[in-house]
C-alpha cells in the first residue's frame with residue numbers, strides 16, 4: 020500500500036469511527052480515547068517557564084527507560100526544540116504541510132534515539148493551522164503510530180487556537196507553572212479555556228524552577244484553589260517539580276539537554292524521576308493507559324477554537 024492509499028484508508032476508517040467515538044469523554048467524564056501511543060502535551064500559558072526543556076529532557080529520560088519517543092515541536096512558527104538540542108533539520112513541518120515531503124522525510128533523530136518533528140522558524144501561516152492542515156497532520160502522525168510508544172508535544176506559549184488544539188488532541192496535558200505570579204495566572208487561564216470552552220477535565224500540573232518541594236506545593240495550591248473556586252470539579256493532578264538548577268541554562272547555552280550533558284545535576288535526576296512517575300501513572304481510562312493517534316475522528320465535534328484576548 021503506498022502512502023496516499025494508506026491515507027485514504029485512514030480517512031475511510033475515521034469516517035467509520037466518527038459515529039462510535041465522537042467526543043473526548045463520555046457522559047461520566049471518562050476518557051474514551053482509543054488505544055495507541057501515549058500522547059502527552061506540555062503547555063503553560065506563559066512563555067519561558069521551561070516547556071521545551073521539560074519536553075527535551077523528559078523525552079530523553081523516556082528513551083533511557085526503553086521507550087520509543089516522538090517529539091512534535093508544535094510551536095509551529097518558531098522552531099524551538101531542535102535549537103535547544105543543537106540539531107539542524109534539513110526539512111521541517113512546513114515542508115510536510117506544503118505536501119513537499121512526507122513525515123518520514125522530515126523526522127530527525129535526537130539524543131537517545133528520540134525522533135523529532137521539527138517546527139519552522141518565522142512561518143506566520145503555521146501559527147494558525149486550518150482544519151484541513153490539522154487533519155492532514157494527524158493522518159501523517161498516524162503513519163508513525165506503530166513505531167512510537169510516547170508522543171510528547173511541545174506547544175507554544177499562550178492560548179492560541181493551535182495551543183488549544185494540541186492540548187485537545189492529547190489525552191494527557193501537563194501544564195507547567197513556576198512561582199512567578201504571571202505564570203500562575205496564565206496556567207489558570209489555559210485550564211479555564213480548555214475546561215469551560217472545550218470540556219477538557221483532566222490536567223497534570225508540573226512546577227518548574229523552585230527551591231524545593233514545599234515551594235512547588237505552594238504554587239500548586241494556588242492554582243488548585245483558583246480552579247476549585249471558579250471552575251468546579253476538575254481533576255488537577257500534582258505531578259511533581261523540577262528544581263531551579265544552574266546546570267540547566269548552562270546546558271541550554273551549549274545546545275544540549277541537561278540530562279545528557281550533566282546527568283548528575285539535580286534537574287537531570289528530577290527529569291528521570293518525573294519520567295518514571297509518568298510511566299507508573301498511566302491514565303486509568305480503560306484504554307490500557309494509552310492515548311491515541313487516531314485523533315482525526317474527533318475533529319468534527321470540536322467547538323471552534325478561539326483565541327482569548329488578554330493572555331500572552
Ligand SMILES: Nc1ncnc2c1ncn2[C@@H]1O[C@H](COP(=O)(O)OP(=O)(O)O)[C@@H](O)[C@H]1O
Nearest residue numbers: 066067068069070071072228262263264268271
Ligand atoms: N529548572 C530550571 N532551572 C534553571 N533555569 C531554568 C529551569 N527551567 C527553565 N530555565 C530557564 O528558562 C529558559 C526557558 O526555558 P524554555 O524551556 O525554553 O521555556 P519555554 O519553552 O516554556 O519557553 C531556559 O533557557 C533556562 O534558562
Ligand SMILES: [Mg+2]
Nearest residue numbers: 070071094099
Ligand atoms: Mg518553548
